[in-house]
Amino acid sequence: xxxxxxxxxxxxxxxxxxxxxxxxxxxxxxxxxxxxxxxxxxxxxxxxxxxxxxxxxxxxxxxxxxxxxxxxxxxxxxxxxxxxxxxxxxxxxxxxxxxxxxxxxxxxxxxxxxxxxxxxxxxxxxxxxxxxxxxxxxxxxxxxxxxxxxxxxxxxxxxxxxxxxxxxxxxxxxxxxxxxxxxxxxxxxxxxxxxxxxxxxxxxxxxxxxxxxxxxxxxxxxxxxxxxxxxxxxxxxxxxxxxxxxxxxxxxxxxxxxxxxxxxxxxxxxxxxxxxxxxxxxxxxxxxxxxxxxxxxxxxxxxxxxxxxxxxxxxxxxxxxxxxxxxxxxxxxxxxxxxxxxxxxxxxxxxxxxxxxxxxxxxxxxxxxxxxxxxxxxxxxxxxxxxxxxxxxxxxxxxxxxxxxxxxxxxxxxxxxxxxxxxxxxxxxxxxxxxxxxxxxxxxxxxxxxxxxxxxxxxxxxxxxxxxxxxxxxxxxxxxxxxxxxxxxxxxxxxxxxxxxxxxxxxxxxxxxxxxxxxxxxxxxxxxxxxxxxxxxxxxxxxxxxxxxxxxxxxxxxxxxxxxxxx
Amino acid sequence: xxxxxxxxxxxxxxxxxxxxxxxxxxxxxxxxxxxxxxxxxxxxxxxxxxxxxxxxxxxxxxxxxxxxxxxxxxxxxxxxxxxxxxxxxxxxxxxxxxxxxxxxxxxxxxxxxxxxxxxxxxxxxxxxxxxxxxxxxxxxxxxxxxxxxxxxxxxxxxxxxxxxxxxxxxxxxxxxxxxxxxxxxxxxxxxxxxxxxxxxxxxxxxxxxxxxxxxxxxxxxxxxxxxxxxxx
Numbered sequence: 001x002x003x004x005x006x007x008x009x010x011x012x013x014x015x016x017x018x019x020x021x022x023x024x025x026x027x028x029x030x031x032x033x034x035x036x037x038x039x040x041x042x043x044x045x046x047x048x049x050x051x052x053x054x055x056x057x058x059x060x061x062x063x064x065x066x067x068x069x070x071x072x073x074x075x076x077x078x079x080x081x082x083x084x085x086x087x088x089x090x091x092x093x094x095x096x097x098x099x100x101x102x103x104x105x106x107x108x109x110x111x112x113x114x115x116x117x118x119x120x121x122x123x124x125x126x127x128x129x130x131x132x133x134x135x136x137x138x139x140x141x142x143x144x145x146x147x148x149x150x151x152x153x154x155x156x157x158x159x160x161x162x163x164x165x166x167x168x169x170x171x172x173x174x175x176x177x178x179x180x181x182x183x184x185x186x187x188x189x190x191x192x193x194x195x196x197x198x199x200x201x202x203x204x205x206x207x208x209x210x211x212x213x214x215x216x217x218x219x220x221x222x223x224x225x226x227x228x229x230x231x232x233x234x235x236x237x238x239x240x241x242x243x244x245x246x247x248x249x250x251x252x253x254x255x256x257x258x259x260x261x262x263x264x265x266x267x268x269x270x271x272x273x274x275x276x277x278x279x280x281x282x283x284x285x286x287x288x289x290x291x292x293x294x295x296x297x298x299x300x301x302x303x304x305x306x307x308x309x310x311x312x313x314x315x316x317x318x319x320x321x322x323x324x325x326x327x328x329x330x331x332x333x334x335x336x337x338x339x340x341x342x343x344x345x346x347x348x349x350x351x352x353x354x355x356x357x358x359x360x361x362x363x364x365x366x367x368x369x370x371x372x373x374x375x376x377x378x379x380x381x382x383x384x385x386x387x388x389x390x391x392x393x394x395x396x397x398x399x400x401x402x403x404x405x406x407x408x409x410x411x412x413x414x415x416x417x418x419x420x421x422x423x424x425x426x427x428x429x430x431x432x433x434x435x436x437x438x439x440x441x442x443x444x445x446x447x448x449x450x451x452x453x454x455x456x457x458x459x460x461x462x463x464x465x466x467x468x469x470x471x472x473x474x475x476x477x478x479x480x481x482x483x484x485x486x487x488x489x490x491x492x493x494x495x496x497x498x499x500x501x502x503x504x505x506x507x508x509x510x511x512x513x514x515x516x517x518x519x520x521x522x523x524x525x526x527x528x529x530x531x532x533x534x535x536x537x538x539x540x541x542x543x544x545x546x547x548x549x550x551x552x553x554x555x556x557x558x559x560x561x562x563x564x565x566x567x
Numbered sequence: 568x569x570x571x572x573x574x575x576x577x578x579x580x581x582x583x584x585x586x587x588x589x590x591x592x593x594x595x596x597x598x599x600x601x602x603x604x605x606x607x608x609x610x611x612x613x614x615x616x617x618x619x620x621x622x623x624x625x626x627x628x629x630x631x632x633x634x635x636x637x638x639x640x641x642x643x644x645x646x647x648x649x650x651x652x653x654x655x656x657x658x659x660x661x662x663x664x665x666x667x668x669x670x671x672x673x674x675x676x677x678x679x680x681x682x683x684x685x686x687x688x689x690x691x692x693x694x695x696x697x698x699x700x701x702x703x704x705x706x707x708x709x710x711x712x713x714x715x716x717x718x719x720x721x722x723x724x725x726x727x728x729x730x731x732x733x734x735x736x737x738x739x740x741x742x743x744x745x746x747x748x749x750x751x752x753x754x755x756x757x758x759x760x761x762x763x764x765x766x767x768x769x770x771x772x773x774x775x776x777x778x779x780x781x782x783x784x785x786x787x788x789x790x791x792x793x794x795x796x797x798x799x
Contacts, residue, residue, distance in 0.1 A: 390622025
């Protein structure tokens, strides 16, 4: 259809490959070389397995690995089940419309802000303990309990679940709009299947392939995240990702060897985990098919739903309370235990903000997200053109490549990327940080925009073409205005992702570029909850503002014509 | 002006032709009617003529417009109008904007001509053209019996009204041929009859070749041109 753009295809894909794939590959190969003993910085140029020997001798390696697997798999499985149950609850009978609005702050909140808020909420000295003390618990001092940083990693699982359930729920709802769910449910019910029963037997098998990629992203993030684990996971020993980061930054430069080996280990763990996950899913699918063929009609799914929906709602409440406690702490001057609320309020910390942290964060987020949005639109349009001309293979293959940065553990290639950058003379500048952010922002924006873009009704474009409008007008005057809402939402997600970047900022920025997230995380280990709360809150406010803008702007622009202006 | 199909065949990805190869000449002012069972590829045929065919299908043969081969031309360069079963009015534009969108842009040559004019004169010329465009839109709406609907939202109009706006939109682009893809199918019988009369009269005034796809015998009876039965 939009044929004249076709000659742009190769240059553009080259640019995208250079921007996205080359950094990942360069970073990975750098780390791989280091793990194999080639570290010029240490004067080592020969193949050796020293790195691996040292890694195996690291104390607590087994515990780290176990902690990583338990939290990663646990959080992903719980989040997915919760999201599926919740989407059924929302979809079947149009209940809980308010929930969609309620999860927006949790979606917008960076992982670190959520972790900080949760820690402030559930810690022995946290808000929950204060609310129920001393009248119920009898505590006049915070009890000596390891609730946060517990050895089993339960608080990390909780934090991940609270953050990922809304994300997966959003992804499910977006994917569901591409299936004809309502009709299928109606038919299934007329055949005597209960709603939740039909949901898991009919809808979920059709839904899962559409959300496979986001589920992988959640799995990889849960297994390899550093920002949440630094705040919520135990520290002796920490998760494998945190341990790897510590070794990379150890004062003893020899630790680079086990660090590189650990990074590669994490990568292998990731690949195996994805395979194991898929094996489990296809096994469950087989069981499901079996029970479908038997024609069994049961109420066990209904029971699960009755059980899990309240759990899910309380998790969302927990998430919202965690964000609320950030607001309270950022306005606190004195808050002696066990008062339920601060005794002295103050705005004094906010004056400490007059540094360059806020402008730097804003500039990086805005630039990155706008860049990523433009790249996504260009990419999707070209992909569509290719498909229009019958070259489906090109579009399918390249689409997976975009998501590589999300499917590789950050820690496994960012340190290597930093070394590669140094090698070509890029030394921790703003540009390098923006580039590193784009690696992660672009795939997320694509993830958000891809569904609505592909679901777009092509007849509008055909009509525009039949009115002799050239391709750029078809895109600019018809397609983009009609897709403005999803485009802006994807842009807002981009802002949220950029604001939340921790490793990409400190590693590529060489510690010289401070953002709200790096400040919040470095403060989180300190004692000043007021300052931490303020940075955590700001981390949340900027993406939230972006989301509000994304929702209001289309209404302001096209509201006078029609409420349904932007589908 | 005539629209001519020469040995036109459409094949699916498995290289299976959808229907026997088609030869057809539609004269100016003639409305040819393409009939056939559902799924035979009537809409796909219109997609091929208009240039909207997607890569799943292959196309053999030629589409000639006034003797010029347009088979490999991009759809926006063919000047072949399109009216679908759904009116597909752009929901983000008012009714008037939908029509103004269709009007050809200002002629570049004429802009060049007036380049020497400066300041006020140029502004006045610009205003004159703007008024001219607005007038054309008002006239078109008047024509469609929808005077005063300029600022309305497309989705606030009834189905028949939307279809009439869609037809005016297609005609304002000054197409050299027009393709109608069951534009009356979704309307109730009375409305469908009215709209059919309206479309016929408009098309006759324009004197352009038209292909109408339908599975309604009444449509075939009403048109003045050839009737083709597509068979798979």
